Amino acid sequence: MQWLLDLDGVVWTLDTPIGGSVEAITRLQELGHQVRFVTNNSSLSRTQYIDKLARFGVVANHEQILTSAMAAATLVKEGERVLAIGERGLIEELENVGADLVVPKRLEDAEGLDTVVLGWYRQFGYADMSNACVAIRSGARFLATNADPSYPLERLVVPGTGALVAAVVTATGAQPIFAGKPEDPMVQLVRPLLTDETIMVGDRLSTDGRFAARLGVEFGLVHSGVREEHDPDIPVSLQAGSLAAIVAMKVG
Ligand SMILES: [Mg+2]
Incomplete structure (x- = not known):
């Protein structure tokens, strides 16, 4: 079967692997299961994700990585003049589609741009907010990679892209068009890859759970990342403390 795995809170928390996840993924791959990683985290490029997974002992290729930055880039056309506020993952995907990335030196440079794309950006500051404000108020489209309000560290929680979007x-x-899970652009990106038996595993009901529901696939909820209130509208097929436990339940 095919496994669509969220990364943050499922495979790792920032730079620490979650107990048993690496072994579980390796086991799935050895058993011939297809494993893909579907993340709303736009900070790393596909190559950087492959390298990070490799550091933890997971072998993956470009076709196995799906990010909210890729989903956002599907909404941008070649030659569009774009203010990109984000990290390398977002910049690379926008470059891949031929966007003209504008770096404003003065506020006036942000006026009249076609599009603002906002992703997770840990250097986000007043200048970025001001540029986005000027661009959007002068007519630019407003796209955001994802709405996740927070990012789980091992013990603490820090602001996610949704918090930057709120500013x-x-x-x-203006309200943005969101690209990542559970929104349309990511659904369009993943739907062609579905097989008869696919399961999505994630730690967030409002993104991963809703995404699975929209794709019409099983949802395995893990408690190793963020904890959200139960939502009776979002079906949960399986739940467990970790990915390793979900894998054990499915494949023994
Ligand atoms: Mg997560």
């Missing part, structure tokens, strides 16, 4: 929404009154 720009407050400043402009």
